[in-house]
Amino acid sequence: MRKDTDFFxxxxxxxxxxxxxxxxxxxxxxxxSFNGFGIVLGAGLTLAIYSFLYKDNPAxxxxxxxxxxxxxxxxxxxxxxxxxxxxxxxxxxxxxxxxAAKTPQYTLLVPSLLGIFMLLRFSRNLAWLSRWTxxxxxxxxxxxxxxxxxxxxxxxxxxPSLRPAFTGGETILSSIDTLLILLGVTSVLIYFIFxxxxxxxxxxxxxxxxxxxxxxxxxSFGYTVMARVSLLIGRVQFLLKDWLGILQ
Amino acid sequence: xxxxxxxxxxxxxFTMGVLMTLQYYIPHKLSQDLLEVVTRWDRIIAGFAVxxxxxxxxxxxxxxxxxxVEGWGYSVFVYFGAIITLIFGLINGGKFxxxxxxxxxxxxxxxxxIQVPAGATIFSILAFFIASAAxxxxxxxxxxxxxxxxxxxxxxxxxxxxxxxxxxxxPAIADWIMAVPNLAAKRxxxxxxxxxxxxxxxxxxxxxxxxxxGGGE
Amino acid sequence: MERFLRxxxxxxxxxxxxxxxxxxxxxxxxxxxGSKPVLAVYKKxxxxxxxxxxxxxxxxxxxxxxxxxxxxxxxxxxxxxRNLKVIAMTHYPGAPGLVEQALNAVAGQYGxxxxxDYAFLGYKPGGASLIIxxxxxxxxxxxxxxxxxxxxxxxxxxxxxxxRDIDYLFDLAAGTTIETWIVYxxxxxxxxxxxxxxxxxxxxxxxxxxxxxxxxxLAGLKGAAEYEALINKKAFAVSGxxxxxxxxxxxxxFVLFGNIIYFMSRRTRHA
Numbered sequence: 001m002r003k004d005t006d007f008f009x010x011x012x013x014x015x016x017x018x019x020x021x022x023x024x025x026x027x028x029x030x031x032x033s034f035n036g037f038g039i040v041l042g043a044g045l046t047l048a049i050y051s052f053l054y055k056d057n058p059a060x061x062x063x064x065x066x067x068x069x070x071x072x073x074x075x076x077x078x079x080x081x082x083x084x085x086x087x088x089x090x091x092x093x094x095x096x097x098x099x100a101a102k103t104p105q106y107t108l109l110v111p112s113l114l115g116i117f118m119l120l121r122f123s124r125n126l127a128w129l130s131r132w133t134x135x136x137x138x139x140x141x142x143x144x145x146x147x148x149x150x151x152x153x154x155x156x157x158x159x160p161s162l163r164p165a166f167t168g169g170e171t172i173l174s175s176i177d178t179l180l181i182l183l184g185v186t187s188v189l190i191y192f193i194f195x196x197x198x199x200x201x202x203x204x205x206x207x208x209x210x211x212x213x214x215x216x217x218x219x220s221f222g223y224t225v226m227a228r229v230s231l232l233i234g235r236v237q238f239l240l241k242d243w244l245g246i247l248q
Numbered sequence: 249x250x251x252x253x254x255x256x257x258x259x260x261x262f263t264m265g266v267l268m269t270l271q272y273y274i275p276h277k278l279s280q281d282l283l284e285v286v287t288r289w290d291r292i293i294a295g296f297a298v299x300x301x302x303x304x305x306x307x308x309x310x311x312x313x314x315x316x317v318e319g320w321g322y323s324v325f326v327y328f329g330a331i332i333t334l335i336f337g338l339i340n341g342g343k344f345x346x347x348x349x350x351x352x353x354x355x356x357x358x359x360x361x362i363q364v365p366a367g368a369t370i371f372s373i374l375a376f377f378i379a380s381a382a383x384x385x386x387x388x389x390x391x392x393x394x395x396x397x398x399x400x401x402x403x404x405x406x407x408x409x410x411x412x413x414x415x416x417x418x419p420a421i422a423d424w425i426m427a428v429p430n431l432a433a434k435r436x437x438x439x440x441x442x443x444x445x446x447x448x449x450x451x452x453x454x455x456x457x458x459x460x461x462g463g464g465e
Numbered sequence: 466m467e468r469f470l471r472x473x474x475x476x477x478x479x480x481x482x483x484x485x486x487x488x489x490x491x492x493x494x495x496x497x498x499g500s501k502p503v504l505a506v507y508k509k510x511x512x513x514x515x516x517x518x519x520x521x522x523x524x525x526x527x528x529x530x531x532x533x534x535x536x537x538x539x540x541x542x543x544x545x546x547r548n549l550k551v552i553a554m555t556h557y558p559g560a561p562g563l564v565e566q567a568l569n570a571v572a573g574q575y576g577x578x579x580x581x582d583y584a585f586l587g588y589k590p591g592g593a594s595l596i597i598x599x600x601x602x603x604x605x606x607x608x609x610x611x612x613x614x615x616x617x618x619x620x621x622x623x624x625x626x627x628x629r630d631i632d633y634l635f636d637l638a639a640g641t642t643i644e645t646w647i648v649y650x651x652x653x654x655x656x657x658x659x660x661x662x663x664x665x666x667x668x669x670x671x672x673x674x675x676x677x678x679x680x681x682x683l684a685g686l687k688g689a690a691e692y693e694a695l696i697n698k699k700a701f702a703v704s705g706x707x708x709x710x711x712x713x714x715x716x717x718x719f720v721l722f723g724n725i726i727y728f729m730s731r732r733t734r735h736a
Contacts, residue, residue: 036399038361044451045362049369053478058322065322067366068305069329074359075558076302076330077337081349082561082587086609089346111289122303131257131461133293138460140290144269144593144649149449152652152678153442153644158437160676180580184432185439191442193679203393209436214392215303216433218399219668220424224378224683225404227532227664230686231372233705234531236485238364238365238451247489247704284601291591291598291606296585298558298590348613351565359562367527367559370727379481379712383719387727401717407687409495410710423500426671435672 010059013051017044018243029245041193046235088112161185184212253297258455265453333359399425467730470723479717484715495706502674503691505681506659509633515548517632518625523567525639526559526576533637534563534663535702536689540635541555541571543696545582550621554586554607554632556595561588561611580614584621587611592642593649600628600654628654630727636660643670647678661688696698729735 018078021040024030050061063213083191088108095104104233121130190202191209198206241247268286270280291360309323334359341350387396405411451457513519521540525533543690544551551572553564564585572583586607589595598606603625607616616622624630634656636646642661651658656681662670664685672680683692686709690701 001530005504011617032359038357041361042365045366046369049366049373060284060338061322062318063388064370065325065364066329066362067370068360069326069331070333070362071306071329071367071559072302072305072326073330073333073337074355074363074562075298076334077345077355078558078561078588079295079298079590080337080345081613082558082611083292083590085346087292087295087589091608092274095374105287108292109530111292114289117292117297118293119303121300131253132260134462135257135260136264137290137293138452139264140268140286141593142261142452143265143271144287144597146269146446146449148648148652149270149442149446152648153438154446156652156678157439157672161435176586177424180428181432181435182322184429185436187321188377188436189439194294196713210392210438212397212429212433215399215425215429216393216668218396219403219430220665221396221400222403222407223664225400225713225716226407226687226709227684228372228375228378228684229532229709230664230705230718231368231529232375232481232712233485233489233708234490234535234687234701235365235369235703236708238368238480242399243483246394251616254515259508280588280601284598284605287591287594287598287601288605290594291589294590294592294594349611351612356562360566362557364527364530372527372531374483375712376478379716379719380477382716383477383723384474386469386720386723397720398630401720404713404717406709409497409706409713412496412498424670427675431671431675438669438672456632 006057006064010057013047017095024244030243039242043239046239175188183208188212257461258458261460262453262455265449329362362453399429413433467726469726480715483685485708486713488711489555490671491707493707495704495710497690497694497703498509499691499695502682502684503688503695506540506635506661506683506694507692509657509659510540510543510547510549511682513547513549513632516547518522518552518621518630519549520552520554520628520631520634522634522636522638522642523555524557524642525558525563525637525663526557527563528559529639530563531642532568532663532686532689533639533661535686535700535705536683536692537567537637538571539685539689539692539696539698539702540637540661540698541567541634541690543578545575546694549632551583552586552621553627555588555640556590556592558588558590560714561585561703563573567609567645580619581621584616584619585611586616593645596628596646596649599652600650603627610721628656631656633657633659636662637719638662638666643679644671647673657675 021030025032025036030036043068045063051057052060091102092107092108092112093104095102114136117129118133119130122128123175163178167176170178187205187209189209190196191198191206191213193202196202235245264286267282271283283360288300292350312320312328333355336355337352338345338355340347340355341353356381359382370399386397386400388397402418403425403456404416406425411418411422446458472680490638510519521537523533523537541551552706553560553568553661553730555564568583572579577583583675587610589607591598595606603622604617610616610619634646634650636643638656638660639662643662645664646658646660650656657691658678659681660679661683662685664687666683667684667688668677670682670684674682682687686702686705690706693699693703
């Protein structure tokens with residue numbers, strides 16, 4: 001009985017979708033062109049994915065897997081045209097076959113080799129070579145980040161937290177805010193020190209830290225709701241405007 | 249063999265780490281040239297990493313198809329989507345992939361009418377689930393969760409035009425929440441995470457943190 | 466009472482969907498005043514002299530398109546109307562199609578020419594290393610633009626050697642790229658920096674606003690709507706604010722209603 005109902009809903013939905021598109025194209029609201037069919041495909045995929053809200057179903061899974069495949073294909077092609085071709089193929093390979101080109105940039109052999117070593121992690125015997133690449137990447141990452149993180153994220157962030165609460169010209173409220181920020185930063189940092197037992201004064205200060213954290217999590221929750229709703233609005237705008245032509 | 253598999257990687261990480269840390273404090277032409285060369289190399293290596301991701305995904309779905317696990321038929325659509333996109337990308341509007349990328353080809357069409365609508369829609373589904381979760385589970389059970397709830401409600405109201413209609417204080421309080429307590433907490437987290445990142449980097453350079461070597465000998 | 470909490474969640478889904486559709490169809494105006502972080506970006510663009518170079522990093526892909534594409538379009542309108550030169554690039558392999566769409570649509574309206582008034586350098590992997598590479602030498606980071614032209618020959622890049630020569634850098638971010646630009650770019654190459662981000666990331670950016678590491682911020686569709694209103698090009702984001710207001714109100718009612726039932730049923734149980 002349940003299966004019959006689901007089958008009926010599927011047939012009805014597909015039928016309605018087809019009829020709507022025939023109407024839209026016949027009435028000239030959607031152009032009969034590549035772009036017109038593209039919009040139909042986009043609307044179909046959008047609705048197929050939303051069908052998940054009713055229950056998990058084949059239309060949703062097909063749309064989801066097709067999306068994964070197309071994104072994968074797109075990424076590979078973009079990587080070719082934007083990275084492999086201009087950064088390796090053109091400066092390193094082309095000069096061997098074309099007299100007009102400049103001499104090959106042999107230094108590029110080093111990162112290419114390291115890149116190939118990384119791909120060897122799928123080989124049984126040579127997987128250890130990928131460690132050289134990871135060591136290079138991780139070592140470089142550690143080296144460039146130490147001074148920059150200290151400067152940009154630690155010193156630059158401590159500076160405004162320690163600014164004078166009153167230098168003249170501020171309102172009392174803004175001076176209180178400055179002190180509150182200092183209190184918040186300190187108490188949150190103390191809350192995160194787990195090597196100290198949270199008892200006595202430390203315990204009290206870390207409690208204040210929790211209150212600051214809770215307010216900020218509340219703010220983050222509010223903003224997360226905002227973000228998800230915005231995405232939904234965008235998709236409904238696409239359906240109502242680009243596909244159905246209801247919105248101007 | 250242990251030397252090649254273990255010692256050399258540790259030497260590479262140490263050398264690169266120390267060299268690049270010192271480089272920051274040496275504003276000499278040579279030092280800047282070194283920085284330019286190694287970062288260029290690093291981003292080329294990062295390009296190869298894309299293929300590791302691609303291989304893993306292809307491999308995962310190939311295994312599902314080969315072993316005929318439940319729902320393996322859907323994995324065929326991953327291959328179908330990837331292969332047609334790759335074919336049209338390589339054909340490049342008739343100019344083929346060894347020439348520069350052409351505009352307005354079938355490859356772009358697949359992007360605009362499959363990847364864009366599907367990608368945007370998948371993430372928008374969360375709007376429904378977050379609404380449902382707000383109704384069913386967002387409760388003022390403790391004092392802390394009450395504070396969280398009140399902050400969330402004020403920010404949600406204060407950040408949309410309707411908040412202005414209810415009271416001009418709502419957007420003002422929302423602004424204050426963002427610019428004072430929220431800022432302080434986020435800065436505390438940022439400082440904590442940054443100190444942790446610097447500590448981890450130092451551990452990597454001196455070979456104390458070796459998880460990047462993976463398991464094995 | 467508790468049965469209200471156990472209603473089929475599809476009813477909640479239907480209410481949300483219905484509310485979005487109706488509030489989009491019904492036309493009513495809501496005030497959208499510019500907030501301080503958004504005004505800061507707007508004023509910065511207003512203050513830069515004509516023909517200055519603005520670099521826009523389109524660091525997002527289709528999954529965040531609904532929030533960031535309207536923002537990108539509004540920001541491009543402002544840049545082109547002020548006759549600024551726009552250089553675009555991205556850290557995301559899924560972004561190029563969206564970048565082309567936004568650039569071509571807006572540049573066309575102002576009669577701007579590719580290569581002269583704007584350029585798209587394309588996608589490059591590398592994250593932090595790419596930014597440092599651009600900071601040291603833009604031409605080894607991007608030897609060619611998205612269409613295969615030699616960047617060194619592009620008229621728009623005359624006088625630009627690295628990130629140090631960029632007058633304003635604006636990052637449209639769906640991930641952690643704002644932090645990456647600050648640590649590996651702004652920290653050393655000292656360019657003026659502003660950003661637009663998804664609302665999820667908005668609260669995390671406030672420490673950078675106060676420390677002036679970010680000169681201004683557009684957070685989420687609301688940020689985009691404020692910008693559209695400021696430049697007087699009301700489009701997707703402004704009309705989306707109607708639904709945004711209605712859905713927020715509904716979700717708050719859900720939360721209140723859920724809590725009232727929760728407390729009432731708890732009291733009944735205790736009694």
